[in-house]
Amino acid sequence: MALYPLGRVPHGAPGLYPEALPAGRGPREVRTLDRALAQGKGSLEGRIRRAGRQRVAAEGRFRVKLYSFSPTPNNRKVEAFIKHFDLPVEIHSMGFREQENRTEAYRRMNPMGKAPLLVDGDFCLWESNAILCYLATLHPETGMLPGDPGGRADCDRWLYWQAFHLINTVIAVRAKSKTAEKDVELNIGVLNGQLEGREFVLGDLSIVDFAIAPYLLGRHGQAIDYVPYPHVRAWMDRCNRLDGIVATVFRPKGK
Structure with a gap:
């Protein structure tokens, strides 16, 4: 999987969308980020976190805000990605009992009235996998989005697979549907084959792993028997040790 060097994604790079970068993220900010990443010791994730904190300290505020409802897989995937790299994103926990998602102000940002929702200045983005792609594009230093056309298409393929199949x-498993057994055999079997000989779905850790893991690590995903799928089970164990996944385990209030 081809990835561009840290913080140096060329304009017009295939599979990336530099035109989506908002005003203010110019060469000066990229150079500042490069210096922060190059300085000091520690893992790449640690250096990315320090760079993000330095940016927030310099700006005095978070520029990007996530509206989220933590218990659901679609929200957890985005929160896990943000927290794994300590990205400079403010996370606002939605109050669905208070019907915050039904307010006129929220519906203007997201006409679907659902979460997650990412707000970056005047740009409002809903759909969790689109948000993952956007954040990975804003932060190419994470290396979570392939830079070559084939790698990006492979990434998109698995995001679509997660969102539908x-x-x-x-x-089907949750509903104890008659098709559940066949659905598991087909789709978990396909994932098991993909993971044979790979640490993560695309080989290296990517947004695909953050997109898929919350579904299988959640309550209904845990109801699946993974004994026939050893590569999926081993991958789930690896995902369970990721900082972002650990940080987003849902704990009801008072527990």
Whole structure:
């Protein structure tokens, strides 16, 4: 999987969308980020976190805000990605009992009235996998989005697979549907084959792992018997040790 060097994604790079970068993220900010990443010791994740904190300290505020409802997989995937790299994103926990998502102000930002929702200046983005792609594009230093056309298409393929095939499999398991067994055999079997000989779905850790893991690590995903799928089970163990996944384990209030 081809990745561009830290903080140096060329304009017009295939599979990336530099035109989506908002005003203010110019060469000066990239150079500042490069210096922060190059300085000091420690892991790449640690250097990215320090760079993010330095940027927030310099700006005095978070520029990007996530509206989230933590218990659901679609929200957890985005929160886990943000927290894994300590990205400079403010996370606002939604109050669905208070019907915050039904207010006129929220519906103007997200006409679907759902979460997650990412707000970056005047740009409002809903759909969790689109948010993952946007954040990975804003922060190429994470290396979580392939830079070559084939790698990006492979990434998109698995994001679509999660959004249609995997989610329907988990729904079938939850509903104890007659098709659940066949759905699991097909889709978890496909994932198991993909993970054979790989640490993560695309080989290296990527946004695909953050997109898929919360579904299988959640309550309904845990109802699946993974004994016939050893590569998936080993991958789940690896994902369970990721900082972002650990930081987003849902704990009801008072527990």
